[in-house]
Structure formats: structure tokens, C-alpha cells
Amino acid sequence: GQGVLIFAVQMGGLGVMTFASLIALAVNHHLKATQRMLTANELGTTKLGEIKGVLTVVITTTFVIEGITFVALFPGLYKVNHGNVRHTLWESLFFAVMAYNNAGFTPDGAGLHVNNWAVGLPILASAFCGTLGFPVLLNLMRSWRMRRPPKRWSLHTKLTLTTTFCIVIASFTWFLLMEWNNKLLFAGDGIEPRLWHAMVAAVMPRSSGFDLSWMPGVSDATKVFLSIVMFIGGGSTSTAGGIRVTTFAVILLTCRAAFTGRHDINAFHRRIHTQAVMTAVAVSTACLMLVTVVSMALMIITGCSLCDALFDTCSAFGLGGYSVGVASESSPTVLYILAATMFIGRLGPLTIAYAISRPHNLEAVRYPTEQIVVG
Template sequence: MPFVSSETRFPALNSSWYGRARDLVDDLVRKSPSRFALLVFTSLVLLFTLLFSLPIASANGAITPLHDALFTAVSVICVTGLSTVDMATHWSPFGNILVVVGVNIGGIGVLTLASIMGMVISRRLGLRAKLMAASDTNPSRIHAGPINESQAVRLGEVGSLLATVAISTLVIEAVVTAILFPRMLLDGVPLGEAAWHSIYYSAMAFTNTGFSPNVGGLDQFANDYWFLGGLMLGVFLGSLGFPVIYAFANGWLSPRRWSLHVKLTLVTTFALMFAGMLIYILLEFDNPKTFGSLNAGDTIFQSLFMSVMTRSGGFATITVSDLHGSSLLVSDMLMFIGGGSASTAGGIKVTTLAILFLAAFAEARGRAQMEAFGRRIPADILRLAVSVVLWGATTVAVSSILILQISKQPFDLVLFDVISAFATCGLSTGLTQDLPPAGVYVLAATMFMGRVGTVTLAAALAASHSRQLFRRPEERPIVG
């Protein structure tokens, strides 16, 4: 008996609005995964803007102004942590639930979320959907050329990756909650408040968002190293990226089997973490407003906490504007780099930085190829890394110029908050809350481009690669 498709047997079903919508999604996913990712994230931002605008979302029952609702929605979905309102007092219980749900949705990744949405709507995970999901771990998956299957995640493992995203989010946030909850009880926090706040803080830590439900932020826990250590654990695991977590889940005792991506991420992450700690110790040990009054042990811990949080965590035990100008500049650099690819952290990503340094070392040694851990890295990955950095630098430069013109504030403060927005870090010098509506919209666009732009740009560039059947004459311009 010849095979008859469901569309042939049930034409009415296929012509229904659901069938047409499903076909439209399939077509969009097939033609442009990056555009579908943009559509999903934009839709989420608009939905949460509407929800945050509702009277039920605010503590006083009033309608939240559009610019504040939009900024909060972008900050939540892009897991940034910047705010134009007091997050501890402005939102009602319903609004706070929206915050926790929103950061978990936004934290799983742009293309990963888009692939899940496409799978839910189309009821299947085809090759293109797998390419889109895997491209969140490595945009080169959409590359027209051959892809080595030892990269971050194999196409056949995409379903397992999506399961790992969901399971790891739940497990890690549960572990961090279990660490924070008893400590809050010991600090005298009421049972119900301790339960809710521990869940809230764990979500903010793992998603690298940095919102605090307490008035005054972390002032209450500034010297509680158990509590701060729990936050650092959540931020660190969230910033590694789901491909690294997936590699750990499938063989953390076999580092020789780890992919090059996992090794580069771990080495660069630890190098930046401890380098940042040492620099903060050297620059802030004599600053009476930050670490100057602390003993050696406290200075080391607080410097490590600051180094971890500037990589995208967003929590702070000090007033950021009290840092020396040199420390603010170091923080700018750390925020701009951010965390691991396909993580809840932002920035240009640590592997992008690693690729640039590997290229510089190869050039200094006169080698034509980049190599690391016994593997050769193709030149197109370097072009991808350069494109991501240029996108980030251009976004930061344009946004800084606009915010400077709008706010008339000092350049170092403006640059810090703009990079924090682009890198979805969430630390602020206090500038963000004082911005007029025009500046709020500019900073919201910066957050959106920082979270969505770098990933979709990388995927779009990789997908647009085409084979050229001829070569033009070579000529070398002067560089440097």
C-alpha cells in the first residue's frame, strides 16, 4: 500500500491556522535560524513589557511607565541585571515571579530557546532545528564546509543537550537554593521570606543576572562568606556554558576526551578570574571606600568575588562608583570579555578572546596556523572572532556617544554602565537609574544587541559562508 502523508489524508488540518503557522515556522527556521531567534526574543521582550506594565505587577497597583517596563523586560529576558526602578520595592509578588521566570527563560540562550520554540511549534527536531540548537554552542555548525564532530556538541546529541540545559538549570539552582536557605534562617530571616529569597537569589546567580530582592542589595550579606560563596558558585557554573556542563555530565573524570572548546573555556575562565582578583588586590588595597579597611584574607575574598561578578554576575558588596578609575577600567575589560559561549553570561565570550590571543601568538612565532591542545584552529574561526569583537566595540562606542550626549555624565561612569549593559553584567555606577527616558531606550537597545547580537551575528556569518570558485590577484596592504 503506498504511503499517504497526513497532509494528504487530512488537508483541512494542514490548512488550519495552526498548520499554516507551523509551516511558516519551519520555513523560517530552514531559511534563517538567526532571524527566528531574533523573532523569539523580540516577542518575549514585548510580552514581558506588557506584563510588567500591568497594575498587578507593581507593588502600589499603578501602571509602570512604558520606558521602565520595557527596560525591565529587556534586562530580564537578556539576563542583564540593570534596572531603572528599585527591584526590591517596585514590583508586587506577581512582578517578582515574572522576574524569576523571565531570567530562567532568557538564560538558556538565544538560539537554544529558538530551537526549543521551533520544536514545540513544529512538533519535531529536524536537521535545521538541530543545526540551530547546536549553533548556540558553536555557530560554525551552520558553516557550509565540513565540521569536525569532536566540537562542542555533536548533531546527534542535540536532544541530549536540550535536556541538559533544562536539567542543569533546575539542579544547579536547587543546589544554590539549598546553600543559601539555611544561611538566611541563621541570619534571622523569616521562614517564608528565606525560602523565596533563596530561590530568587539562586535564579539570579545561575543566570548571571544580579537582581536582589533586598533593599540595599547585598549589604545584609556583605561579610557572610558562606552566602557570597553560594552566589559565586551559581555565577561561575552559569558562566561556563551549557556545552561545558554537558561535557562534565558525560565524563568529568576524562579530561582527555574534552573538546577544544571546553579546554579553552576552562583555561581562559580561570586565568581571567585569578588575574582579575590579583589586579583588584593591587589597585584597591589602599582604597578606604572599598577594601582599604579590610584585613588580608577579607581583601582576597572580596577581590575574588568582584572578579567573578564583573565577568557577568552583577552582584556587588561595595558601591561600584567608589572604585578607583583604574579599577573601573579593569572592570570594563572583564565585563566586555564576559563568560563562556552558550552560557547565561554575556560579553564577547572567553573563547573569542582565546582565539585572538592564539592568533597573535601564532603570528609572533611566524606560524601560518593557530594551534591549541594539539588541535589546529581554522582561519575562518579567527574571522568570526574578529567580527564579534568589532560588533561589540561598535555597539559600545555608539551607545556611549549617545548616552554621553543625553546624560552629560562623566565618561568613565557612562562607559562602565554601557559595557555592563552590552555584556549583560548588571553592575552599575548608579547612572542607569538616573537616565531620562531617551537614555533608557538607548541602554535597552544596547542590552538587546549585546545578548542577541553577538550570537546571531556569529550564526549569520557562519551560515552566509559560500564557496567561491575563483581567486582574485593577491595584494598585501600595510598593517600596523
């Protein structure tokens, strides 16, 4: 059963279009033009001639990061398993695949081996890399090989890294400030467990999951904050869920341009295309409506609070894997609703973005403009 999970998670992490393209390459040794365009959209590249090379880099990068995680996990898990080499090898492989692909499954009930830095840090690092997305990893690899300075990185890489680090730092700071004196989590514990839980809260809720034991004990304010973080999710074309950090960044940049009276939306001395802005607004609005409707449905069915319903909904949509008790086996209807939300959360933003970004025929008629009052 665990082997089936590893295979399914690995294929899901590589991406449906990536896997389909590999099959097409293996059978026909070439890709059709339509397949190249779809794969280019999935991997975030604009040059169709690079598709075969990008696929190779994607596969190589995935297995290299998972291999490094596997090696880094072995010493810590070897001590946890009291010298059982066979069990340690299997757990190292299981955690390495689940961490990079942000699946959050564990091979047993031990969770993330709470407070064990030797096991937790490699998993945190691998999960963080998995949330960046293939375009960012590819751009960083090429920049490192060609010795390009950060100012020559692509705009997508700059936006993804900047927004991701801001969210991680904000989550880390928020957890320390709001949960430092939480007796349900830290009854007589020292500084180290607090720092560890803050690091887990900064990285894992965005899409990784793993250890679920501490989540029901956090305050309502932290639940709402983490709901926002899970709704944003990780990077585009990554193994994470949510509306994606670049979508969130474009929304913030659009608001900044509106407040400052500018028509162009700029970032890092580059202008963002209007089509990207429309896609970000459409994805954010549609996903926000989904989260709102599902949250109200959970409140009606279970009678839970808005805070708990919003948390479980955003966790399902962002593929976070956490729960504060709304999802339970006693209510199959809730489980079906959350399962559907997970499915939409994985495919919905990508589907909406592709539907908006795909080539359209030019409009034959353009109507005259007229002012309306908004706000």
C-alpha cells in the first residue's frame, strides 16, 4: 500500500502533462505541436524547442532533490529506528518522496518525529524546494551554471522567491508572537520546541502537512492566519496547491498601482502583462468564492464555527492536509465535500489560468466605453 502511495505521489508531483509528454517521447520520439504547447504551459517555458530539454531537467531535478533528502534523512531515522537498516531505508525513501511532492503522508503514526531536528530539517528543506515550482528551479540552475547575478533572474523567479520568503518569515514571526505562551502546545517546554513548531508552521501548512498533532491546539487567530497562508499556497507549476504565490503577488501589485494612480503594474523594473493581471484576478475571485461556499456548507452541516470551517476548507483547497476536527468519519458528507475541494484545488487554478491564457480569436466588434461608479 505504501508503495502504491509513493508511485502515485511521484507521478502526481511530476505533473500530468509531464508524464503524458514522457510517454509520447518514449513511443514516438517526438511531440506534436499541440502537445508541446500544453507542456510549455505546464512547465512555464515559452520556447517550444526547449520542451524535451526541460522535461529532462524536471525529471533530473526531482530525483536529485529526493536523493539528497533520502541521504540526509538516513542518519536521523537510523537513530529513531534503533539501528533497523531495512526500516530506515524504507522510511527515508517514503519521507523523501512525500516531502518534495508536498503530499504529507507518513509511513506510521509518528508524524514528523516532533522536535527531532535531524529528521525534520531535511523534510522542511525538501518541502520548501517543492513549493517553488519547476520554472524557478530551472532558472536558478541555469543562473548558477552561467554565473548570472540575482538581478538577471527572471521576473517569475524574483516574484516567487520574494513572496515565498515574505510569507515564510511572516508565518514564523506570527506563530512565535501568538503561540509563545500557549499552554496547550508548550506546557513547561523550553525555547527549542517553540522554535521548531514555528518553523513547521512557517513551511508545512502551505501545502505539506505531515505532523497534525499540534494544529488543534493553536488559537483562533492563528487558525485564520494559517487559512490565508494555505489559500495562497506555493509557486506556480509546483507540487503545492492554493492560488499560487505569484497570483497573490500580482494582486498586491495591482492594488499598489491602483492606490498610487498608475496604469502600469510594475515589479523589479519590469511591466506585468495585462493578461497575467486578468488571470490573477479571475483565479483569486473564483477560488475565493469556492472557499466561501464550501465553508458555509461545512458550517450548515456540522454546526462548527466559521474559524474551523474556513481552516479545514482552506487546508483542503491548498492541499495542506491539516484539520481541526471538522473533517471526521462520522460525517461522510463533509469528507466528500472536502475531497471535491481538494480535487478542484489541485486542478482548478491551472485550468482557469489555461482557459484565460490560451489563444483566442480577435474580437470582431469592440463596444464604446462608458464610465461606471465603483467603490
